[in-house]
Amino acid sequence: MGIPAAGFTVPTARRRSTRLRRRVGDYLGWGATALAFVLLGGAMVSILVTVFVRGSSAITWSVITQVTQGVGGGLLNAIEGTLVLAVGGIVLAVPVGLAAGIYLAEFDEGMLAPTIRFLADVLVGVPSIVIGYFGYVTMVVGLGWNFSVAAGSVALAIIALPYICRTAEMAMRQVPRSMREAAYALGAKDHTVIMRICLPTALPGILTGVLLALAIAVGETAPLLYTAGWSNYMWNGHLTNSPIGYLTYAIWAFVTEPFATAHALAYAAAFFVTLFVLLISVVSRVVLDRNAGWRRRR
Amino acid sequence: MSFRKSTAILASVVGGTLVVIVLFLTLYAWPAIRLNGIRFLGQNSWNLGSLYGNPITVRGQQILPGAHYGILFLIVGTLLSTAIALAIAVPVGVGAAMFLAEGVPSPLRPWMSFFVELLAAIPSVVYGLWGYVVVIPFLGHHLFPAMVRWLGFIPFLGGPAGSGYGLLTAGLVLTLMIVPLVTTTLRDALVSPQASSLREAAMALGASRFETLRAVLLPSVRRVLIGGSILATGRALGETMAVLMVSGNALNYLPGNIYTPISTMASFIVSQLDSALEDPTGMAVRSLAEVALVLCLISVVVNSFARFLLYYDASRA
Numbered sequence: 001m002g003i004p005a006a007g008f009t010v011p012t013a014r015r016r017s018t019r020l021r022r023r024v025g026d027y028l029g030w031g032a033t034a035l036a037f038v039l040l041g042g043a044m045v046s047i048l049v050t051v052f053v054r055g056s057s058a059i060t061w062s063v064i065t066q067v068t069q070g071v072g073g074g075l076l077n078a079i080e081g082t083l084v085l086a087v088g089g090i091v092l093a094v095p096v097g098l099a100a101g102i103y104l105a106e107f108d109e110g111m112l113a114p115t116i117r118f119l120a121d122v123l124v125g126v127p128s129i130v131i132g133y134f135g136y137v138t139m140v141v142g143l144g145w146n147f148s149v150a151a152g153s154v155a156l157a158i159i160a161l162p163y164i165c166r167t168a169e170m171a172m173r174q175v176p177r178s179m180r181e182a183a184y185a186l187g188a189k190d191h192t193v194i195m196r197i198c199l200p201t202a203l204p205g206i207l208t209g210v211l212l213a214l215a216i217a218v219g220e221t222a223p224l225l226y227t228a229g230w231s232n233y234m235w236n237g238h239l240t241n242s243p244i245g246y247l248t249y250a251i252w253a254f255v256t257e258p259f260a261t262a263h264a265l266a267y268a269a270a271f272f273v274t275l276f277v278l279l280i281s282v283v284s285r286v287v288l289d290r291n292a293g294w295r296r297r298r
Numbered sequence: 299m300s301f302r303k304s305t306a307i308l309a310s311v312v313g314g315t316l317v318v319i320v321l322f323l324t325l326y327a328w329p330a331i332r333l334n335g336i337r338f339l340g341q342n343s344w345n346l347g348s349l350y351g352n353p354i355t356v357r358g359q360q361i362l363p364g365a366h367y368g369i370l371f372l373i374v375g376t377l378l379s380t381a382i383a384l385a386i387a388v389p390v391g392v393g394a395a396m397f398l399a400e401g402v403p404s405p406l407r408p409w410m411s412f413f414v415e416l417l418a419a420i421p422s423v424v425y426g427l428w429g430y431v432v433v434i435p436f437l438g439h440h441l442f443p444a445m446v447r448w449l450g451f452i453p454f455l456g457g458p459a460g461s462g463y464g465l466l467t468a469g470l471v472l473t474l475m476i477v478p479l480v481t482t483t484l485r486d487a488l489v490s491p492q493a494s495s496l497r498e499a500a501m502a503l504g505a506s507r508f509e510t511l512r513a514v515l516l517p518s519v520r521r522v523l524i525g526g527s528i529l530a531t532g533r534a535l536g537e538t539m540a541v542l543m544v545s546g547n548a549l550n551y552l553p554g555n556i557y558t559p560i561s562t563m564a565s566f567i568v569s570q571l572d573s574a575l576e577d578p579t580g581m582a583v584r585s586l587a588e589v590a591l592v593l594c595l596i597s598v599v600v601n602s603f604a605r606f607l608l609y610y611d612a613s614r615a
Contacts, residue, residue, distance in 0.1 A: 026508040030401055036393025037401075040414050040481075043474050047420060047428045054431075099308035107302055112310070118605060119313035125529065125601035126316065126594055127536020129564045133590040134319045136571075137326045158315055165312050191301035219421025222538040222564070226571055248423045252539060255427050270427050274420065281419045285412055 048274075055271025058264035068232045068245065071254065071262035075269055077234050081244040082273075084149060084235055085228060086217040089156025094210060097161050101168025101206070106194055117169075120162040131158050132223035140227060147229025147243035155223040160213035167209025171202035208284040215280040219273055221248035247273050320598070323591040330584035333359040334367050338588065341368025342550055344566075346573065346582050353579045360579045367585040369592075374552055375465070375560035376593075379541065380534040382469025382556075383476055388527055390473070391480030392516070398481070399488035400511050411485060418478035426543030429471045434544060437470075438462020442557050460557035463546030468560060471540050476530035483526035483608075487519040521611045528604035532597050538564040563593040 066074030100120070104113050135155035139145045175198045183193040199206075229243030230253070236242055247269040255266035324331075331338075333356060347365030354363050398411045442459040450456035487493065493515050500510040516523075546559025547569050553560050561569070567586055574582035 022506060022509070026506050029508045029512060030397075033393040033397035033401055036390045037397040037410070037414070039390060040394050040417065040474070040477060041410075044413060044417055046432060047424070050428050050432050051424060096308050096311050099305045100312040103302075103305035103309035107306065112306060116309050116313035118602075119316045121605050122598055122601045123312070123316045125532040125536075125597050125604075126319065127538065127564050127597055129536065129538040129567050130323075130590050130594045130597070131319065133567055133587060134323055137587055138322050142322075158319075161312055161315065165309075189301075194301070215419065219419075219423070221421070221423040222568060225568055248421060248539075251423045251427050252543065255430055256543070266427065270424050274424055277419050277421060278416065281416060 051267070051270045051274045054267040055274075058267040059271060063265070063268045067234060068250070068265070070232075071257050071259045072265070073232075075247065075250060075265060075272075077232060078245040078247045078250050078269060079272065080235055081228070081231070081246040082218055082248070084244065085152045085156055085224065085246055086214055088149060088153030089160055089217045090210060090214050092153060092157035093160040093164050093213065097164030097213075098168050098206065100161075100165040102172060102194055102199075104165070104169040105172035106190075106198070117166075120165050123158075123162045124166075127222075128159055128220055129222040131155055132226050134158075135223065135227040145240040147227065148238070148240040149228065149235065149242070149244050150239040152224050152228030152244065152246075155227045156217045156220060159220060159223060160217055163213045163216065164209050167212070168202070168206045171205025171209070172198055174205065175201045204287055208287050211280050211284045215277045219248065219277050221252055224249065316598070320591070320594060323587055323594060327584050327587035327591050329359050330367070330581060330588045333357050333361065333581065334585065334588065338368060338585075339373060339592070340370055341366075342370045342552065343368045344371075344550055344570070346577050349576055349578075359581065361581045362577060362579055365577075365579075365581060367582075367588075369563070369566075369589055371548065371550055371552055372561055372563045372566050372589065373592075375545070375548065376535055376562040376564075378465055378553065379468040379472060379545070379560060379562060380531055382466060383472035383534045384527065384531055386469070386473045387477045387480055387530060388523075391477045391526075391530075392484060392523065394477070395481045395484035395488060396511055396516070399485050400507060411482070414481055415478050417474055418482075422475070422537060422539040423543075425471055425475060425540035429467065429540060429544040433471065434462035434467060436462075437467055442466075446557075454555045457555040458557065460559070461546075463544060463559050464557045465545070465553050465560045466556045468541050468545040468562070471544050472534045472537055475537060475540065476534050479530040479533060480523070480526050483529070484519060484523055487522040488515055493518065521607060525604050525608040525611065528600060528607065532600040532604065535562075535600065536564050536593060536597050537562075538568055541565045542568055563589050567593075 063074045067077040139151040145151045183197045230249050231243040231245045235244050250269040251266050254262040343366045345366045347362030351363040353360045438461050446459045500514040541562050542565035548559040548561050
């Protein structure tokens with residue numbers, strides 16, 4: 001507590017006990033908050049240790065060179081499938097999401113923009129299994145695509161869409177107004193200002209959003225189970241009517257099998273997925289941090 | 299077409315997706331909705347009927363003899379596991395946010411916050427793997443028997459301790475998955491400029507740092523806390539893979555105590571589609587679509603509510 005003003009009474013016993021109580025309260029309070037942090041950090045450490053220790057001992061040369069055979073073999077088909085599905089989903093989502101982000105940031109007037117922003121935010125919260133089942137009903141059954149790359153990629157694109165849209169909007173909004181005004185003053189039209197001036201400036205933020213969406217796409221399981229299916233073979237290049245493997249399926253399906261070879265594949269798959277997701281998170285954090293620093297210095 | 303119009307059309311695709319999802323699920327589930335009626339939500343029986351019987355017609359729909367669809371046990375399992383997750387995640391998340399906002403030296407703060415935020419980046423199925431190989435053996439062999447022994451006198455904490463798969467395990471794993479939502483939204487609010495003027499005022503009145511945090515800053519961000527918690531609720535309601543791998547996948551019974559196996563709506567869709575496809579009338583698949591529709595509508599309501607609160611807070615600031 002502060003210094004008592006000169007000339008005031010000396011601390012009484014009651015005041016001393018109040019001071020003690022407040023100090024004890026402070027220590028207990030800080031202790032409780034630190035405990036909360038330690039619980040979360042400890043769980044995080046336990047997850048990372050489980051995945052990386054067991055995963056690294058499960059990775060052998062054959063895991064990345066062979067395809068799955070029953071409950072053994074390798075994961076080459078799943079690694080390829082995860083890349084095909086995630087890249088497919090992102091390629092579908094980026095043009096739409098980016099255009100939507102530009103619209104929300106640049107033409108934010110009337111009722112359309114707030115409505116779309118709201119729907120996008122609610123779409124983020126729709127459970128991924130619901131999107132998977134929607135994909136099953138509409139594409140796998142309705143359009144007759146069966147389990148396929150196309151159905152899986154569209155399901156992932158729906159999940160990635162609102163993330164890309166909202167991060168693109170944030171990035172576009174951070175472009176200084178003066179840059180826009182200067183461009184308009186030179187006689188540039190909407191599309192020139194946005195595509196040639198704002199978009200390049202906002203690019204790091206937009207890329208961060210795309211990277212995060214890619215991480216989400218790589219880590220998703222539920223929307224793929226009944227759209228992409230599973231296959232023990234390499235992708236045959238067909239967009240419809242042929243199922244494809246992916247790493248997250250291997251984690252789920254193989255860890256519950258009673259065979260050591262299956263467990264090893266599950267740990268190896270978890271290793272790859274987690275490593276990829278963490279790398280993307282760290283990279284995007286570093287990019288964001290540099291941007292934030294740049295903004296603070298302004 | 300102008301640049302503006304073309305971006306508007308593509309932006310409408312993003313907003314329209316949600317409408318299309320609800321619309322198509324409703325269309326596909328419509329025969330099941332007609333058949334099951336409101337009892338769908340209130341009865342405890344998911345029964346595909348006799349797969350070898352000839353289909354019969356009930357209320358204008360072809361179904362297998364003996365088929366009956368009621369998902370009360372799924373609704374109860376979903377709500378209870380979410381409630382447990384929320385009851386733990388809110389205090390722990392608030393504590394961690396307070397620690398990260400004020401208790402950590404500022405050079406370390408971004409990295410320690412990032413470490414907690416990474417909990418949100420870990421994929422659901424990796425949580426499931428960790429729950430399956432680390433958490434369940436520990437809980438099933440050590441913690442749950444100890445809890446039955448020492449806390450068994452409390453209702454729902456006594457009785458058979460089970461094998462480790464169940465309601466509390468699902469709740470605990472969900473806690474970790476939703477806690478970053480609470481912690482990050484709250485921490486951002488606690489280090490905002492509005493909070494720092496409040497902090498200066500409280501410190502000038504002689505409050506200690508912890509007292510400032512607890513009695514002044516925390517009440518000032520309660521709307522953000524409520525918004526973040528509701529977002530977290532939405533995520534917990536719809537989590538699929540982790541819950542599927544640790545909940546025990548109960549069918550047609552309600553939990554007797556906190557260790558009993560459960561199913562949630564999301565995990566049930568994954569675990570049942572294969573067997574639902576066996577039904578030649580297709581009614582089981584359509585009823586699963588009805589489960590997906592109910593889950594979708596619940597999460598839309600919950601998320602809309604959270605967004606309204608957070609928008610309101612942002613527009614007020």
